[in-house]
Amino acid sequence: xxxxxxxxxxDIATGSALLGAGGGGDPYMGKLETITAIRECGPxxxxxxxxxxxxxxxxxIGSVGAPSVVLEKGVNGSEYAIAHDFLQRILGKxxxxxxxxxxxxxxxxxxxxxxxxxxxxxxNVDGMGRAFPGLQQDTYCxxxxxxxxxxxxxxxxxRSVIETIDNDWAETIGRAITSASGGAIxxxxxxxxxxxxxxxxxRGTVDLAxxxxxxxxxxxxxxxxxxxxxxxxxxxxxxxxxxxxxxxxDVLRETRDGFNFGRAVLEGxxxxxxxxxSVVYQNENLYAEVDGDVVISVPDLVCLVDADTFLPITTESxxxxxxxxxxxxxxxxxxxxxxxxxLGGPAWFGFDIDYIPVEEQWKRIFCATMP
Amino acid sequence: xxxxxxxxxxDIATGSALLGAGGGGDPYMGKLETITAIRECGPxxxxxxxxxxxxxxxxxIGSVGAPSVVLEKGVNGSEYAIAHDFLQRILGKxxxxxxxxxxxxxxxxxxxxxxxxxxxxxxNVDGMGRAFPGLQQDTYCxxxxxxxxxxxxxxxxxRSVIETIDNDWAETIGRAITSASGGAIxxxxxxxxxxxxxxxxxRGTVDLAxxxxxxxxxxxxxxxxxxxxxxxxxxxxxxxxxxxxxxxxDVLRETRDGFNFGRAVLEGxxxxxxxxxSVVYQNENLYAEVDGDVVISVPDLVCLVDADTFLPITTESxxxxxxxxxxxxxxxxxxxxxxxxxLGGPAWFGFDIDYIPVEEQWKRIFCATMP
Numbered sequence: 091x092x093x094x095x096x097x098x099x100x101d102i103a104t105g106s107a108l109l110g111a112g113g114g115g116d117p118y119m120g121k122l123e124t125i126t127a128i129r130e131c132g133p134x135x136x137x138x139x140x141x142x143x144x145x146x147x148x149x150x151i152g153s154v155g156a157p158s159v160v161l162e163k164g165v166n167g168s169e170y171a172i173a174h175d176f177l178q179r180i181l182g183k184x185x186x187x188x189x190x191x192x193x194x195x196x197x198x199x200x201x202x203x204x205x206x207x208x209x210x211x212x213x214n215v216d217g218m219g220r221a222f223p224g225l226q227q228d229t230y231c232x233x234x235x236x237x238x239x240x241x242x243x244x245x246x247x248x249r250s251v252i253e254t255i256d257n258d259w260a261e262t263i264g265r266a267i268t269s270a271s272g273g274a275i276x277x278x279x280x281x282x283x284x285x286x287x288x289x290x291x292x293r294g295t296v297d298l299a300x301x302x303x304x305x306x307x308x309x310x311x312x313x314x315x316x317x318x319x320x321x322x323x324x325x326x327x328x329x330x331x332x333x334x335x336x337x338x339x340d341v342l343r344e345t346r347d348g349f350n351f352g353r354a355v356l357e358g359x360x361x362x363x364x365x366x367x368s369v370v371y372q373n374e375n376l377y378a379e380v381d382g383d384v385v386i387s388v389p390d391l392v393c394l395v396d397a398d399t400f401l402p403i404t405t406e407s408x409x410x411x412x413x414x415x416x417x418x419x420x421x422x423x424x425x426x427x428x429x430x431x432x433l434g435g436p437a438w439f440g441f442d443i444d445y446i447p448v449e450e451q452w453k454r455i456f457c458a459t460m461p
Numbered sequence: 462x463x464x465x466x467x468x469x470x471x472d473i474a475t476g477s478a479l480l481g482a483g484g485g486g487d488p489y490m491g492k493l494e495t496i497t498a499i500r501e502c503g504p505x506x507x508x509x510x511x512x513x514x515x516x517x518x519x520x521x522i523g524s525v526g527a528p529s530v531v532l533e534k535g536v537n538g539s540e541y542a543i544a545h546d547f548l549q550r551i552l553g554k555x556x557x558x559x560x561x562x563x564x565x566x567x568x569x570x571x572x573x574x575x576x577x578x579x580x581x582x583x584x585n586v587d588g589m590g591r592a593f594p595g596l597q598q599d600t601y602c603x604x605x606x607x608x609x610x611x612x613x614x615x616x617x618x619x620r621s622v623i624e625t626i627d628n629d630w631a632e633t634i635g636r637a638i639t640s641a642s643g644g645a646i647x648x649x650x651x652x653x654x655x656x657x658x659x660x661x662x663x664r665g666t667v668d669l670a671x672x673x674x675x676x677x678x679x680x681x682x683x684x685x686x687x688x689x690x691x692x693x694x695x696x697x698x699x700x701x702x703x704x705x706x707x708x709x710x711d712v713l714r715e716t717r718d719g720f721n722f723g724r725a726v727l728e729g730x731x732x733x734x735x736x737x738x739s740v741v742y743q744n745e746n747l748y749a750e751v752d753g754d755v756v757i758s759v760p761d762l763v764c765l766v767d768a769d770t771f772l773p774i775t776t777e778s779x780x781x782x783x784x785x786x787x788x789x790x791x792x793x794x795x796x797x798x799x800x801x802x803x804l805g806g807p808a809w810f811g812f813d814i815d816y817i818p819v820e821e822q823w824k825r826i827f828c829a830t831m832p
Contacts, residue, residue, distance in 0.1 A: 176624075180550070248630050250638075252621040253547075259619050263641045267621075270637035 091141055093133035094202055094212075094296070096125045101303030102202070107195035107402040108302050108328070108419070109295070111391040113374030114194010114221030115157050116404055123165055123196075127203035134202050135211035137187065139293050142213055144285035147183055150217060151201050152191035154225060154242070154264065155274030156350045157373060158343075158406040160196060169243040169276040170204035177241045177278050180251050189287060190216035191228060191280070193295050195404060197221060200276070202296075215291035217280065218434075219422030220391050223349060223373040225264050226257035227434050229424045230280040233290035240264060240279030244271035268348040292422045302328055306400045321415070324400045330417040331452040333378065333385045335362045335397065338412045349373055354394070354408050356380075356416065367416060369394060371405045376439055378416055385455065386418035387441070389425035389434035390448040393417050418448035462512055464504035465573055465583075465667070467496045472674030477569035478773040479673050479699070479790070480666070482762040484745030485565010485592030486528050487775055494536055494567075498574035505573050506582035508558065510664050513584055515656035518554055521588055522572050523562035525596060525613070525635065526645030527721045528744060529714075529777040531567060540614040540647040541575035548612045548649050551622050560658060561587035562599060562651070564666050566775060568592060571647065573667075586662035588651065589805075590793035591762050594720060594744040596635050597628035598805050600795045601651040604661030611635060611650030615642035639719040663793045673699055677771045692786070695771040701788040702823040704749065704756045706733045706768065709783045720744055725765070725779050727751075727787065738787060740765060742776045747810055749787055756826065757789035758812070760796035760805040761819040764788050789819035 094102070103117035103124075128134065142148065151173065153160055178185055188201040188208075193216050205212040217228030226237050237257045242264060243249045250267050254260040260279075268275045282290075305327040313323035325332055336356035343352040351372050358365035367380040375392035377384055386392045394403045397413040425434045426447065436443035446454075465473070474488035474495075499505065513519065522544065524531055549556055559572040559579075564587050576583040588599030597608050608628045613635060614620045621638050625631045631650075639646045653661075676698040684694035696703055707727035714723040722743050729736035738751040746763035748755055757763045765774045768784040796805045797818065807814035817825075 246626055246630070248623070248625045248634060250621055250623040250634060252619070254619045255617055259617070263619060263621060263638055266637040266641035267634055270634045 091138070092136050094136050095133045096128050098300060099124050099128070099199065101300045101307060102296060103195055103199055103303065104306050104401065105299035105302030106193050106198035107404060108306070108393055108395070109219070109299055109391065110194030110197070110221040110402065110404065111374045111393055112371055112403070112405040113157060113223065114192055114198070115153055115196020116161055116406065117195030119160060119164065120196040120199035123167070124199040124203040127167065127206040131206040131209065134205045136214050136296055137211045138214050139288050139291060142187060142284040142287065144283060146186040146284040147181070147281055148187045148189050148213060148284060148287050149177060149185045149278050149281040150189050150191040150230065151204050151276065151278045152197040153200050153274060154277045155268045155348050156345050157404060158345060158350050159273035161406060163245060163272060163274050165276060166245045167207060169245060170207045172247065172249055173241045173243045173276055173278040174208045176243070176249050176251060177239065177281065180239045181281060185281065187211045187213050189213045189291060190295055192216055192218040192221040193299060194221040198296065198299055213287065214296045215287065215293050216295040217291060219292035219295065221374050222434055225261045225277070228280065229290050229292055230282065231257045232424060232429055232433055235280050235282045235286060235290065237279050240277055242267045242275045242277050244275045265348045273345070273348055292424065309400050330393065330419050331448055332415055332417050333452070334358060334365060334367050334380050334416040335360045336367060336414055336416055338408060338410055338414060341408045341410065350405055352405065359413060369416070372439065373405065375405065377436065377441065377443060384443050385451055386448050387436050387443050387445055388439065389421040389430065391419040391421060393419065418452070420448055462509070463507050465507050466504045467499050469671060470495050470499070470570065472671045472678060473667060474566055474570055474674065475677050475772065476670035476673030477564050478566035478775060479677070479764055479766070480590070480670055480762065481565030481568070481592040481773065481775065482745045482764055483742055483774070483776040484528060484594065485563055485569070486524055486567020487532055487777065488566030490531060490535065491567040491570035494538070495570040495574040498538065498577040502577040502580065505576045507585050507667055508582045509585050510659050510662060513558060513655040513658065515654060517557040517655035518552070518652055519558045519560050519584060519655060519658050520548060520556045520649050520652040521560050521562040521601065522575050522647065522649045523568040524571050524645060525648045526639045526719050527716050528775060529716060529721050530644035532777060534616060534643060534645050536647060537616045538578060540616060541578045543618065543620055544612045544614045544647055544649040545579045547614070547620050547622060548610065548652065551610045552652060556652065558582045558584050560584045560662060561666055563587055563589040563592040564670060565592040569667065569670050584658065585667045586658065586664050587666040588662060590663035590666065592745050593805055596632045596648070599651065600661050600663055601653065602628045603795060603800055603804055606651050606653045606657060606661065608650050611648055613638050613646045613648050615646045636719045644716070644719055663795065680771050701764065701790050702819055703786055703788050704823070705729060705736060705738050705751050705787040706731045707738060707785055707787055709779060709781055709785060712779045712781065721776055723776065730784060740787070743810065744776065746776065748807065748812065748814060755814050756822055757819050758807050758814050758816055759810065760792040760801065762790040762792060764790065789823070791819055
């Protein structure tokens with residue numbers, strides 16, 4: 091157990107944005123909201139999974155919708171208590187702690203801000219080990235936790251709760267509510283016992299995010315002490331696989347059905363100047379191609395980071411001319427099972443792509459061409 | 462107090478379809494569903510408003526969405542009990558009786574079928590004295606009854622409840638849920654005490670519908686006994702104002718955002734053969750023009766009935782070549798106040814039309830030209 095204070099929030103936001111794989115919301119919004127909540131309500135108790143009593147009820151909380159809309163609408167801070175009260179009323183029992191729905195610049199922090207405002211602990215776990223666009227794409231659902239009853243509360247104070255016959259209907263109806271409320275909303279669901287959470291959550295997410303955030307923050311200053319360039323330090327310490335040095339040559343965007351859809355076109359720079367590539371996204375980056383070859387795909391993490399600062403670039407902040415590194419991170423092992431791939435793999439998104447783990451892809455491409 | 466049995470249902474369905482002003486759902490669907498429910502569960506107790514104890518809680522129930530979709534999807538009969546249970550859970554109290562949300566071929570009967578299946582009475586009132594497309598366009602809302610909490614249950618078993626900051630948001634979010642569930646859904650809301658209901662409901666709706674249904678059924682057989690043609694009998698007994706004998710020359714339709722939108726083009730026949738006209742609708746008929754002159758508009762009832770049988774024609778069953786009478790009926794007086802016109806008049810639908818009561822219009826047009 092430890093307490094999360096304002097100074098922890100900055101690294102958690104940065105590292106979560108990397109885990110968000112382009113999605114999971116803007117880390118700046120997440121920081122602002124969470125630092126305000128902690129200043130007003132005090133530090134938040136962070137429990138490790140094993141510290142949660144089996145008989146507790148925990149629920150996940152996050153922001154749903156198009157990240158570009160969240161940037162404009164924001165949250166007003168009162169949604170969390172409204173959602174917590176409403177879900178407790180429906181369940182007829184107390185919700186003792188929040189878990190993260192997903193890792194992301196905003197969505198790792200919403201549960202922390204909510205925990206501060208509601209006055210309950212947050213658990214050091216999430217349901218993805220990354221971010222995914224679908225409400226039902228998490229390891230909670232993968233392990234039989236019904237995602238509903240799920241509550242939606244918008245910044246105006248409108249609230250809804252849905253109970254659906256399956257998790258796919260939760261996504262369909264929940265997304266419609268999100269769109270009707272303007273394209274972004276706070277949601278709370280996947281309520282489960284502490285015992286169930288221990289079986290199915292991805293553990294240590296907040297710690298991992300904070301560690302990744304510290305690596306990114308320190309890369310430019312401490313790398314020399316370790317005899318590495320900043321880029322080497324970032325890649326080595328984070329476990330990210332580098333596929334391309336690039337400049338963003340074009341961004342195609344569409345905001346539709348409560349999602350951001352699009353494609354970033356990459357033009358190689360430096361040692362990769364002869365290459366071209368692209369990243370296709372739906373809130374999160376879904377797959378990346380280099381010279382017509384798919385090099386990283388869901389459920390692994392497809393990330394674009396700033397070429398100099400290694401700060402993760404979320405899909406809503408992609409813009410022409412930005413110099414980036416295209417990197418991949420291995421997903422949690424839960425996503426590499428048959429069931430995991432069915433819910434989080436390329437086919438779920440309608441892509442005819444054979445999933446090959448990112449570390450194998452990297453070896454195939456770079457170890458063969460090494461001298 | 463009386464009991465509604467299967468033989469009452471036929472006239473109630475027909476008369477309600479006339480009050481539905483083109484909307485409120487198909488009377489055939491309403492009949493099938495209600496007769497089945499009464500056969501399986503027994504006759505339904507119909508209470509007059511004054512027979513309802515002040516401290517009871519009543520709620521309105523109906524079918525929302527595009528009537529053309531209801532025709533295809535139908536209801537499966539289990540929605541009512543699910544909705545009743547869910548709303549009771551949210552309110553934390555018993556719902557003692559149902560009231561009609563609106564009068565309509567389907568929507569006058571859904572509360573009767575629901576009352577049969579749930580085993581509670583239905584009250585002889587509705588919230589419009591007609592049908593309107595908006596969830597918030599009723600005399601309950603007009604008198605300060607919040608339309609939410611409102612429950613939505615689809616035929617698959619998906620259920621939602623919304624609590625909104627105002628009634629317009631209920632319409633926006635409720636309509637999105639309806640669309641996501643396929644375009645038609647059962648809803649229950651506007652819960653209020655018996656005392657409040659007595660203040661704001663339109664009274665006697667089921668009786669009126671049954672009387673209008675009987676008039677239509679008897680017109681062709683009993684009119685001669687009264688020394689009238691069937692058409693004279695229908696107009697005289699129902700209080701409908703005749704504006705045009707016509708043939709439907711074209712129907713423009715669009716199903717969008719959980720509504721049916723469209724326009725029926727009328728070509729005069731018989732004594733009106735030199736005239737042209739049209740009826741514009743959004744689920745319900747909203748206004749009618751004859752020779753470029755608006756002759757009937759909301760909140761009055763714009764109705765098309767079969768020229769021979771006087772059976773009301775709902776907007777989803779309009780078709781080329783049908784011979785019709787264009788008639789208007791006066792709306793309940795609640796709609797002719799400033800507040801009533803703001804919620805149910807032409808401006809609410811975005812039309813730049815000055816509302817003139819249908820009986821004045823009829824006098825203006827026909828009394829001036831009478832010999």
